[in-house]
Amino acid sequence: MKFSLGRYVPYDSLIHRIDPRAKLLAILFLMICIFFPYQSWAMTFAVDGAIFLLLVVLLYMTRTKIVDILRSLKSLWFMIIFLLLIYCLIPTTEPTFPLAFEVAAWNWRVYWDSFLQAAKILLRLMMMIELTMVLTSSTKPLDLTFALEWYMTPLKVIHFPAHEIAMIISIAIRFIPTLLEDTSRIMKSQESRGVSFSHGRISKRVVSLTSLIIPLFVSAFMRSDELANAMECRGYDPRGNRTRYRLLKAKWYDWVFLLFCAAVFGVLLWFSIDPRFNALLLFPAEVH
């Protein structure tokens, strides 16, 4: 079984070395500023283009493979059709660009604006996916869990179980390969008894899936029971005090990266809100 989307890629890049807490927050900043609205098309193109360039640099730094990028975008084809359909059906009131086609009988006019609108949303979704990829391919799942736990720690005041949630996530991550191994073992043994998972009618295949799911659940519950015993015997008490083996220490470049992303966020927020900047760039057709 293979995961390509969001899998950690071991490599010693600058992005890999950034503290997971700083990275999580910085990427979050960038994600939000992808979706800022601007009043003019020229401004949108300029800003989205700049973010796109930044993203290319980040992807290059994390050494993400082109194949993996393309694979992660594979599931977007449905979005393309959906967006085109929606934007073609919504009438454009103040078109900037010329008419693309019209069906006069239905009084249906589609301007190039609709296509651009669809393309804009699509590009922004793609950038969103790739930003997630920058985060997950350069950060071990466990480090991400630590970062989440760190951000949730203040919530302990209102009895929010931050540590328990982090422990649950990290154990779930730890057991993914074990359970995948179980799955393939059970599939092989059921196939050797004549169950078919890949042939026959859909209804039949669904029925044969139960012969995979039930043993898998039983095995998972047995494992969790034994794991709970083992953890208890090693002195684990979720409510007790614990010391930490892995401590996160912020270094100077963590701050540089975080401040840089925060600055990008701040500047773009300003561009988006302040009307003077919002219409800084205009196409000739946009001057009203």
Place this chain on the structure above:
Amino acid sequence: MKIISVNNLSFSYDGEHPAIKDVSFDVEEGSYVAIIGHNGSGKSTLAKILMGLLNGYEGEVKLFDTVLSNQSITALRKRIGIVFQNPDNQFVGSTVADDIAFGLENHEVPHEEMEGIIHQYASEVGMIDFLDHEPESLSGGQKQRVAIAGVLAMKPDLVIFDEATAMLDPKGKREIADIILKMKQENPKLTILSITHDVEEANRADEVLVLNDGQLFLSGKPSEVFAHGKELREIQLDSPFLAMLIEALKKQGIDVPQGINDVEKLEEYLCR
């Protein structure tokens, strides 16, 4: 000092069929005791009771002269280390180092001391080169060695092996057996209780307890217990190779004196 003291212990899962019937035994400090028995003999149940995972038994269980109860178990667990059967289901951390650290974190060992302790015990079980490895890239025997390192790192007075080698290949079994012997040499005060159905492993212990149908069937030094080859075979247990060899020699009229407990000594005796 008695590390484990079990008096008239009885236990039943369903209230009708007893899993343990009136078992009594003591384990002295620094001894290596093996409990053997075939499947369903009650040895796993006994192990669970000793670890404080089962309640509702009759009789008395004392660990370190303290009666085992829900109140005392937390304090007692700090002195007991347990290695379980399934290597995967006791690997909590996401890497070898994290897993060894798990027990240390629970016992609030300061962060500054952890690195040194982890290195010390990882090298003791020969896993020092694997500190960054994730469990799926390790063999069963390697995972069990990590589990032992995690247990030893907490400096326990008693280590219980609950069929720790049952799921390993012969090479893994041998590695674990070597580590157990090394542990004994380095710390003579360490008490080891091994629950197993591997008679070769039991043969290396100081004392062997044989369970059958929840009752104590035989107990004593390995050479004494395995001299009862016929009775052991009746309850579906084999004898170790050495005991079978001595029995066969006796049948041929060659008498072997008591106290010969390994193949080298036997060889020496026969060559004389």
